[in-house]
Amino acid sequence: MNIIISNSSGKPIYEQITSQIKQLILSGQLHPHDALPSMRFLAKELRISVITTKRAYEDLEKDGFIYTVVGKGSFVADANHELIREEQLRKIEEHLEQAVELARQSNVSQEEVTEMLQMLYEEV
Numbered sequence: 343m344n345i346i347i348s349n350s351s352g353k354p355i356y357e358q359i360t361s362q363i364k365q366l367i368l369s370g371q372l373h374p375h376d377a378l379p380s381m382r383f384l385a386k387e388l389r390i391s392v393i394t395t396k397r398a399y400e401d402l403e404k405d406g407f408i409y410t411v412v413g414k415g416s417f418v419a420d421a422n423h424e425l426i427r428e429e430q431l432r433k434i435e436e437h438l439e440q441a442v443e444l445a446r447q448s449n450v451s452q453e454e455v456t457e458m459l460q461m462l463y464e465e466v
Contacts, residue, residue, distance in 0.1 A: 343372075343379060347388055355390055359398035365420055367407055370425055378408060378416040 345362045347355055347412045381395040388395070399416055402408045406425050410416045425437070445455045 345384070345388060347390065354387075354407070356394050356397040356401065359384075359395065361399050363402055364405075364407055364429065365399070368429060372418045374418050374420045376418045381413055404421075 343357055343363075345367065347358055351358060353361070363372070363378070372378075378384075378399070381392055381399055385392040385395045399408065399410070403410060403416070406419055406422055408416050409419050443457065444450075445452075
């Protein structure tokens, strides 16, 4: 598992870990019941505190992305398709909000944005 921590990011380290593991799960690179690195191993690899990795794993478990078996470790939870869909919709909404804000600043009409979106959607 390749997690990259950025000191220049405005996000706390535990959030960077959480979002990257979520992305690996959502993209299908991590599958249900795949084992995650132990908190200690991940902390050592990233050269961070075990407390930080513990916080990331706790957040992932709270959000339903992973589960922990005492004495065995943490594993990717079965795909909750509704949860995954909500996560993806949230990301799409964030990107669309940014696009709408840029369009407003650039005096691009809603019709033009809708036309662009339609063209982009049909290209795929």
